[in-house]
Amino acid sequence: MHHLRDRGYAHPLASDITSREVYEGRRTWLKAAALSAGAGASLWAQQQAYAQTAAPGKLAALAATRSSVPGAMTLDKPSSYADASTYNNYYEFGTDKAEPAKRAFSLKTRPWTLAIEGEVKKPRVFGLEDLLTLSAQEERIYRLRCVEGWSMVVPWIGYSLSELIKRVEPTGKAKFIQFISLADKQQMPGLSSSVLDWPYAEGLRMDEAMHPLTLLTFGMYGEVLPNQNGAPLRIIVPWKYGFKSGKSIVKIRFLPEQPATSWSKAAPREYGFYANVNPSVAHPRWSQASERRIGEDGLFQRKRPTQMFNGYEAQVGSLYAGMDLSRYY
Numbered sequence: 001m002h003h004l005r006d007r008g009y010a011h012p013l014a015s016d017i018t019s020r021e022v023y024e025g026r027r028t029w030l031k032a033a034a035l036s037a038g039a040g041a042s043l044w045a046q047q048q049a050y051a052q053t054a055a056p057g058k059l060a061a062l063a064a065t066r067s068s069v070p071g072a073m074t075l076d077k078p079s080s081y082a083d084a085s086t087y088n089n090y091y092e093f094g095t096d097k098a099e100p101a102k103r104a105f106s107l108k109t110r111p112w113t114l115a116i117e118g119e120v121k122k123p124r125v126f127g128l129e130d131l132l133t134l135s136a137q138e139e140r141i142y143r144l145r146c147v148e149g150w151s152m153v154v155p156w157i158g159y160s161l162s163e164l165i166k167r168v169e170p171t172g173k174a175k176f177i178q179f180i181s182l183a184d185k186q187q188m189p190g191l192s193s194s195v196l197d198w199p200y201a202e203g204l205r206m207d208e209a210m211h212p213l214t215l216l217t218f219g220m221y222g223e224v225l226p227n228q229n230g231a232p233l234r235i236i237v238p239w240k241y242g243f244k245s246g247k248s249i250v251k252i253r254f255l256p257e258q259p260a261t262s263w264s265k266a267a268p269r270e271y272g273f274y275a276n277v278n279p280s281v282a283h284p285r286w287s288q289a290s291e292r293r294i295g296e297d298g299l300f301q302r303k304r305p306t307q308m309f310n311g312y313e314a315q316v317g318s319l320y321a322g323m324d325l326s327r328y329y
């Protein structure tokens, strides 16, 4: 109960398992509790808060255990499913935040394959079904900070990308990793715009890719990902600006050199390779000192101060020891 009050989010306390059944069970429990308490106002408010963070149950449930990776469970209140699935950046479906939710129905997420290439001893093509069961699915509640100055809190489902990396055995020459998103004009109307150099490409240094917080992500809010959030699989790197977290990934390359990325190609002064969330390094057009939490907007809503490494400094700060972060932005 206090979890609900603290977080406005139903976390399965007894079973430690999240699935649509558990979410729905919690909803039933809340209803019963509301009735027996005479529907007291605060309980009613909790019920409303919960109803917003529940997935609508339209997509397939994806069971997951609660993550024990340090830093993986922020205590910030999760954003509503409605906000997380309708306020999106997915330029392959348009540059307006509302467009991906309206247009991404045309994305075909089955069959789906992920090709592993480059500096690995075991290059191969994985089918989605093999990837789903490669390692245990975990729920992780991460803050997501967009360089545009807004943030959300999302209960993702996936497992550490390191689990996949270990199985393909990178060679000693693999120093960087590149993520390539799908680029198919038949399915993605935004590709007719030259706003970015398609396919959407992102990258990480190998130690960043191996960090346990870097999540190979298949679901959110107890279900598989909606198309607009990057179905059927995407990357989430919670201490970096959102653009580092490529959606609908079809290829991962292991490389000896730092790869070019779509955003740093489009505007090198604005978007660096590292893109670590950093309140003291301003973007040329936007200060990064504070952020607007989606769902909290309102006339009297205070902006939240942005935290170094998006609040994950204890876990990832050592990766950047000795680096000049205003130079490597």
Ligand SMILES: Nc1nc2c(c(=O)[nH]1)N[C@H]1C(S)=C(S)[C@@H](COP(=O)(O)O)O[C@H]1N2
Pocket: 084, 087, 088, 089, 090, 091, 092, 144, 145, 146, 147, 181, 200, 228, 229, 230, 241, 242, 243, 244, 245, 246, 247, 248
């Ligand atoms: N392929 C692809 N991945 C992408 C983007 C994109 O346009 N195309 N936008 C990025 C940006 S800028 C952000 S903030 C996050 C948004 O993720 P969300 O819509 O799930 O919140 O996705 C990132 N991944």
Ligand SMILES: [Mo]
Pocket: 089, 145, 146, 147, 148, 241, 242, 243
């Ligand atoms: Mo973003």
